[in-house]
Amino acid sequence: MNLRGILPFAHDTLRKVVRPGDYVIDATCGNGHDTLLLADLVGINGHVLGFDIQQQAINATKTRLENAGVTPQVELVCASHAFIPKYATKPVRAAIFNLGYLPGGDKEITTTADSTLESLGHLMRLLEVGGVIILVIYHGHPAGKLEKDAVVTFCEAIPQQNFHVLSYNFINQKNDAPFVIVIEKRKPRQS
Ligand SMILES: C[S@@+](CC[C@H](N)C(=O)[O-])C[C@H]1O[C@@H](n2cnc3c(N)ncnc32)[C@H](O)[C@@H]1O
Known part of the structure; x- marks a missing residue:
């Protein structure tokens, strides 16, 4: 396939936007794949703030x-991404959410619409102009359907003068195919 898959597309977007020295957030560390990419991109002079509610995920990420x-x-x-404002100390260049449950972990412990939307609101305020929030949305599980609907409804209502919002999905794929939403903060218009 020449088209980029869901995760490669999300990672390509991070590679385009994140620069050495940037301040970035992994809102759902899980097994740490996205955290590692972010750490490589920001380098030793940057900072990655990573959240997960499960100690098992934090440990797996730390080892990676x-x-x-x-x-x-x-x-x-080890806390909910709803607490981002308590920990974030600088404007954010990029943040990534990988919604759903921990691969290899308890499938009942999933991200939920309430905390995902709360942290999205915080991040949209903290985001630098030109910065991005990436949501990789897995919705094959029951909580995932509710969360997907809530996230899509929220994203469709984001004012276009302040943010570009993109959906990247394979519209002919069956079985609740995952997809990506990217929210990019725009430069304020001069009045
Ligand atoms: C799909 S996994 C993330 C996968 C991860 N990006 C990776 O590279 O392996 C979703 C993770 O979100 C975590 N999670 C669920 N609710 C959360 C919340 N409110 N705040 C932070 N993490 C949460 C889960 O514990 C789980 O580890």
Whole structure:
């Protein structure tokens, strides 16, 4: 396939936007794949703030980062991403959410619409102009359907003068195919 898949598209977008020294957030660390990419992109002078509500996920992420030798630029927090304002100390260049449950973990522990929307609201305020929020949306599980509907409704109502909002999805794929939403903050118009 020449078209980029869902995750490669999300990662390509991070590679285009994130620069060495940037301040970025992984809102759902899980097993740490996105956290590691972010740590590589920001480098030793940047900062990755990573959240997960499960200690198991934080531990898995920590091990992945240690093996890659990139722990100095990463701060891991075992708490909900709804608490982003309590921990974020700088404007955010990029944030990524990988919604759903921990691969290999308890499928009953999933991201939920309430905390996802709350943290999206915080991040939209903290985001730098030109910065992006990426949501990789898995919705094959029951909580995922509710969350997907809530996120899509929220994103469709974001004012277009302030943000570009893109949906990247394969519209002929069956079985609740995952998709990506990217929210990019626009430069304010001069009045
Ligand atoms: C699909 S997994 C993330 C996968 C991860 N990006 C990776 O690279 O492996 C979703 C994760 O979100 C976490 N999670 C659920 N609710 C959360 C919340 N309110 N705040 C932060 N993390 C949450 C789950 O514990 C789970 O580990």
